[in-house]
Amino acid sequence: MAGIPTRSLTARTSDPADRIAELERENAKLQRINKVLMDRVERSMDFQGGAFSLFQTAIVLEQKIRERTLELERALHKLEDSNRAIARAKELADTMRTRLFEAIESVNEGFALFDSADRLVLCNRKYLSYWPSVAGRIQAGIRFNDLVAMVAAAGAVSEPPPDVWLRERMEHRHDLKGVFLNRLSDGRWIQVNERRTRDGGIVGVYTDITVIKHEEERRRASEQAEKSALMMLNDQLQQAKSQADQANLSKTRFIAAASHDLLQPLNAARLFVSALADLEQPAGNIELVENIDVALASVEDLLSALLDISKLDAGAVTPEVTDFPLRGILAPLATEYAAVAAERGIDLKVVGTGAVVRSDMRLLRRIVQNFLSNALRYVQGGRVVVGCRRTGDGIRIEVWDNGPGIPRDRIAEIFQEFRRLDTPVTKGRDRGMGLGLAIVDRVARMLDHPVTVRSEPGRGSVFAVTVPRGTERRAVRPASVAARPMTNRLAGTSVLVLDNEPAVVAGMEALLRGWACDVVSATNGDEALALLSGMPQPPDLLIADYHLDDGALGVNEVARLRAACGRILPAVIVTANRTPELADEAKAAGCLVLNKPVKPAQLRAVMSGLVG
Secondary structure, eight states: OTTSOOOOSOOOOSOHHHHHHHHHHHHHHHHHHHHHHHHHHHHHHHHHOOHHHHHHHHHHHHHHHHHHHHHHHHHHHHHHHHHHHHHHHHHHHHHHHHHHHHHHHHSSSEEEEEOTTSBEEEEOHHHHHTOTTTGGGOOTTOBHHHHHHHHHHTTOEEESOHHHHHHHHHHHHHHOOSOEEEEETTSOEEEEEEEEOTTSOEEEEEEEOHHHHHHHHHHHHHHHHHHHHHHHHHHHHHHHHHHHHHHHHHHHHHHHHHHHHHHHHHHHHHHHHHHHHHSOOOHHHHHHHHHHHHHHHHHHHHHHHHHHHHHHHTTOOOOOEEEEETHHHHHHHHHHHHHHHHHTTOEEEEOOOOOEEEEEHHHHHHHHHHHHHHHHHHOSSSEEEEEEEEETTEEEEEEEEOSSOOOGGGTGGGGSTTOOOOOTTOOGGGGOOSOHHHHHHHHHHHHTOOEEEEEETTTEEEEEEEEEBOSSOOOOOOOOOOOOOOSSTTTTOEEEEEOSOHHHHHHHHHHHHHTTOEEEEESSHHHHHHHHHHSSSOOSEEEEESBOGGGOBHHHHHHHHHHHHTSOOOEEEEESOOOHHHHHHHHHTTOEEEESSOOHHHHHHHHHHHHO
16 A cells, blocks of 8 residues: 555646646545555455454554545645635735726826737826827727827828828837827827837827927017017117218218318418418517417317317228338337427437338327327426337337326326326427327227336326237338428429419418419419410429319329420329328329328428429
């Protein structure tokens, strides 16, 4: 009996019914074994017939039965434990599934889960609400490509067209890069975010972003409205700027025209005063003539400064930047201001230099000239030095003086229009108008040349402008002829004066006759030609106004007179127009230019140079 194989009752199955059937089969098998054992014992008793053998067999049989019974009881207990565990697991799974569905239904976004074969596993009602026309046909197990084809066919998406949307949706489904936007036929905007799961499925979250889209549209509309308003405002500002520029240009033209009209009688007055000064006068009249000359010079300086500021403010001045040696500026200034410095007892020293700078020669000269004239105005019996220093890539032109100096808190003030410092040495003619440094400030900013001032009250000042270095030397513009007193060289000189202003003609005649010149005058070119034909020989010199009557120009009339004489007569063009274009035109015609009001000493020096 000990050799009878037995089968364990602890085999596990996945189904409780199968386990029970297995245990029943095991029980029946044990009963058959018991029956066989009983039969064997009985047969043994028949053959042997021994009482002891029968007793021994009964004991062994009882032990086997007890073992099999215990095994059966243990199997039944395990079966009960397994049934209870399965029941608890099923209850937990049902609970978790219920909670998962509740959680999915509670979110504000649509939710859809597809398996690795791209079949729908589950979704929430929010997801179905996005496709109301086909919601009843969306069931678990439907493939994604069938679902989106059904949505496209139902026209649930407004744009792009259904076929385009279907293609783009499937392309995004394969890549799953970024988000996908759907504009539904009811006007809603849905944003799709999809990710792959670990088992190869796809989970998608569908968010309603209609409010955000509408806000973006409102913001874009607002930005467009603001942009339109800004463009309109910009147009208005451009129009206002254009009007302001036009008004500024008109102002410049008016000031230029007014200056020309004012300079004409002023020029005549200066000529008459100079003619009076050349005549012998009583002692009282000499002082009156000098005072008139001072007043006229002040008016001339004021008109010239106002015209320059007006041109600078209107942008009518265009810098002509070239490379040139600084001596082309400093040497003429030294000659020009030597007589003024000597008259005022000032030791003027201009240190020579071979430096080459890059700037506008005419405008840079104006800056240094204003520095120098200011220094000479405020210094009394002292010293003024003009020199240059190399600084990095530039040249700093400095004007030193030992005048009264400027308080530090008033340095910025001196560059404003009509601002002057009252000092004991700035009275009468030396007082100035307060426009020179204002012009310096505008010109320096136009040329981008830094201007610096160092000053200490009682010890003097240093005005400086820094100019970039030049790389090549250019021809220097002809320096203006220095005013040198000539007494007899003009005597007997024959001069033809051409000007349309009778007062200017009369003043010029008085001045030239005071210098012992032979003068004939005309108011237009035809009259000058008639006078020329009656002269025994051509004049030694022509003096012509630039702007004549009926649009005639002095340079053209000079050309006619030269042609009538058959030779190039020396000629001087007198004008209130100070533009570089006019100077270039006169130079091309072989004429010198003097600006109105004409300074008699300058005119005399020019005439002496031309006829000498």
